[in-house]
Amino acid sequence: MNRATIYSIAQELGVSASTVSRAFSRPDLVRDSVREQIVATAQRLGYQPNRFARGLATGRTGLIGLLVPDITNPFFPPVVRAIEQAAAGRDTDVLLADAGVDGMAEPALIERLRAQVDGLLIASPRTSSAALKEAIAGTPAVVINRALQGLPSVVVDNTAALQQAAQYMADSGHRKIALLCGPASSWAASRRAKAVRRWAEDSDAELVELGPFEAQFDDGRTAAADIIASGATGVLAFDDLMACGVLAGLADHGRKVPDDISVVGCDDVLLARTVTPALSTVTAPIDELGRHAVQALAQVVAGEPVENVKLEGSLTLRGTTTPAG
Amino acid sequence: MNRATIYSIAQELGVSASTVSRAFSRPDLVRDSVREQIVATAQRLGYQPNRFARGLATGRTGLIGLLVPDITNPFFPPVVRAIEQAAAGRDTDVLLADAGVDGMAEPALIERLRAQVDGLLIASPRTSSAALKEAIAGTPAVVINRALQGLPSVVVDNTAALQQAAQYMADSGHRKIALLCGPASSWAASRRAKAVRRWAEDSDAELVELGPFEAQFDDGRTAAADIIASGATGVLAFDDLMACGVLAGLADHGRKVPDDISVVGCDDVLLARTVTPALSTVTAPIDELGRHAVQALAQVVAGEPVENVKLEGSLTLRGTTTPAG
């Protein structure tokens, strides 16, 4: 039963509703003894402020919307959790929207969410900048893992870790390295590819680019044949899912990892740890990502200035890669 | 800008606010020509009803709360998506709460959610019935994948599929089958174990029970040694994650799957399809689960009677199991 209101409490104590309201929203404005009584009976009655009434009065809902492109992609659940936990710490709840496979619907989803929340956290690697910006316009928002002109963002930058991975393979004696590119429309994919290309310029190892791929498991599996054909002995996959596909594909062709070929993924999703051998990959500080995202959004909502934040991914070496040297 | 209200529209058209309100909530009560005008200017002004005002007035928020124990467990993301999609179809949004590793907090999460939603969808395999029931009391709720005295539920029953899996292994010539039990406190775990035990009673294959385990990947991996020691050549794991662990553990010990040992998991999570060889498992109709859950909750909220719904899992044979015969 959600029956207790500030009025029932007020009546019970012979004070006014405003006092009860203040006891919660501006505790400093209420005499200690009174406040204690109020809190006590609130407790006893199981009172919880009605967020909608509060929202109506203040214009703040205590809700943020989180848009993810595909919650089924193992990269996102940890992100969702991190955000939700960070939000809970600020007494705000998270309205989740999953774009599903058809990213087409994202602007519509944003439209639906925006009316009910204080602000939006948007992870949308594929939708066009223009469409995204138009959909977001007028709503406090911060973008996750993507830079979008004029909007605050928090991203994890894997450039250094990826280059380190490439260098590590080169140091291990690999002369030809295959880069499996992610979706052409993906912001992260182009960043990652760029990082590796930049590395290759200063290296005497040879870079072979394959793709772009949709970045599904089967894409990686299929690509194995091309990798083998290319003669590359080291592979940098756009993400872990593709990397695991490559592992499977390599096994299909009887190639041993890491003896014949080394593989490195990106994101360090659950899969990376459950595959055999465990996948070398680039790990992102997801909890930090969540904290920063929520905090940045809070600032935007409050009208404060926000700086874009950039977190660093780090190389995690596991079983799909041989010792350097 | 979320500035347009029913009043701005009313004023603009020279009608009353109630008429505008009706145009949206009870369209049939408004003359066609007028409604069209209203809808048109609403459109033009970018009007969206304020859900909080509406919630205050009606007591309905258009929000449902979804509690999952661990969104990082690959079983849940598809469930979340299914529920969210089903909800979107009814113009309701989903407030997500993730209990995280420490399921302890679930009653607290429920407490936090209940005040802001029309009803709760609860997936909580581990929390005690008593605690759960107390936390839920007074809030419309339906329980997912668990039966809870007095509360409506929608569950997927894997009994038949599991027995079929066991029988399949027996038919393939396996004389000794290991059952890796899930967490003792898990409702699903006890159901699954029971199914297999019941099957064993009528079979002349021998059943070896191992566990209970926490059902993490490493539990399965570790259990591989015991499986080998037991002499079992077929294994039924509580879930896919453990099954994949078993696969890894068996590989550690140089055993071939499915040549030496057959393995069957349960749930058909993404992992099952990306492991090599692909895991034979039991597949649940998740989208249906979501639809039924949302619909059942809608009924509870509306005060209508609801029947518990039981969906059937089905056996999916893949590479970790040999042809019968």
Next chain:
DNA sequence: ATGAAAGCGCTAACAA
């Protein structure tokens, strides 16, 4: 430090 009163945007009788 506290109370009175207005108002947030919407819905729901009740009248007309």
Next chain:
DNA sequence: TTGTTAGCGCTTTCAT
């Protein structure tokens, strides 16, 4: 079919 009038529960001036 439409308008009037009260609220829904809370916050927030403005007085006191």
